[in-house]
Amino acid sequence: MSKRYAGIAWTETGYRVEVLDDTGRHVAEPSSWSGGQVGELIAWLGGLGDGPAPAVVLDSTNGLLDGPMTAAGLEVYRADPWLLPPRPRFGSVPAGQLAEQARTAPGAPARVTAEGGTLTGRAEEYFDGVRRGEPARAALTEAGGCFDHGRRDDRRVALTFDDGPDPVYTRQVVEILERYGARATFFCVGHHVAALPDEVRRIASYGHELGNHSWSHPFLPDLTPAELREQLDRTAEELDRVTGAVPTWFRPPYGALTPEVLAALEGHPTTLAMWDVDARDWSRPGPEQIAATVLEGAGPGSVVLMHEGAGDRAQTVQALPSIIEGLLERGLELVTVGELAAMAGPTAGA
Numbered sequence: 001m002s003k004r005y006a007g008i009a010w011t012e013t014g015y016r017v018e019v020l021d022d023t024g025r026h027v028a029e030p031s032s033w034s035g036g037q038v039g040e041l042i043a044w045l046g047g048l049g050d051g052p053a054p055a056v057v058l059d060s061t062n063g064l065l066d067g068p069m070t071a072a073g074l075e076v077y078r079a080d081p082w083l084l085p086p087r088p089r090f091g092s093v094p095a096g097q098l099a100e101q102a103r104t105a106p107g108a109p110a111r112v113t114a115e116g117g118t119l120t121g122r123a124e125e126y127f128d129g130v131r132r133g134e135p136a137r138a139a140l141t142e143a144g145g146c147f148d149h150g151r152r153d154d155r156r157v158a159l160t161f162d163d164g165p166d167p168v169y170t171r172q173v174v175e176i177l178e179r180y181g182a183r184a185t186f187f188c189v190g191h192h193v194a195a196l197p198d199e200v201r202r203i204a205s206y207g208h209e210l211g212n213h214s215w216s217h218p219f220l221p222d223l224t225p226a227e228l229r230e231q232l233d234r235t236a237e238e239l240d241r242v243t244g245a246v247p248t249w250f251r252p253p254y255g256a257l258t259p260e261v262l263a264a265l266e267g268h269p270t271t272l273a274m275w276d277v278d279a280r281d282w283s284r285p286g287p288e289q290i291a292a293t294v295l296e297g298a299g300p301g302s303v304v305l306m307h308e309g310a311g312d313r314a315q316t317v318q319a320l321p322s323i324i325e326g327l328l329e330r331g332l333e334l335v336t337v338g339e340l341a342a343m344a345g346p347t348a349g350a
């Protein structure tokens, strides 16, 4: 059985898929999927003809598929910009070009693993960029344009859930929070907001806060300033269309705040929402480990990073009751990022 490659592009309306065999022939008709149909897409790839599922090829402007696909056992590759032709201002490189790139130069795209996450192979570049961005980020925090934790004498904590909404996990997270009377902040991606507006309304209807987490979860340093603003503005518009409110917070995917990204965001009417406790739940270390990481790290004023979408989040859901009970037992109240920031100072009202 020859090797097959499924190029998956994201577009304004969802995903576009083209599957090629190693001679460049289409194995299936090109197909389209909504941002809420990732489970169906994975099942379709797995059932495509005889033999193993095709290798999946994404570009670095798509951070939404490698999590669920590696969790499902698919072979996933990321083609970085230097391997690809230019992309549209809003959208990834077309699906056929992604599949063709991997087919003609199979060693070039990076194999993305569940352990390494979306940026497998680019960790050094990522950390170097974040380090270079630290002075500008500190200045922005001082000026009230970036928030990563509240006051340490404020006995409140903000739980945050990224990458949703999700057709399965959003309602589970919302239900657990409701059981404890807790409020949280959900940083949604526009691609999922457009596909699952009812899940977004569910979040809002329980009094939780919604934030902007870009449209397609790109590695921001790979975008032009115009592409970056497009990601923010389209997501804000979509959230406004669905909920009637424009989000005031933006959480950058991977927290990838390089000097270039910070410069591109200058003057944009949004406040950056970072965190001081990372649950590392995306690596699926087990619910006990996720709860332990949060309870060891969190204290008064903490902002806790967790995930409710773009992957198998069953462990996060399982860990959540222990996390909430542990924090409540210490007399900490669970609030939104906006509520935590309002007491902290310069970002009040942001």
Ligand SMILES: [Zn+2]
Pocket: 162, 163, 213, 217, 253, 254
């Ligand atoms: Zn994210």
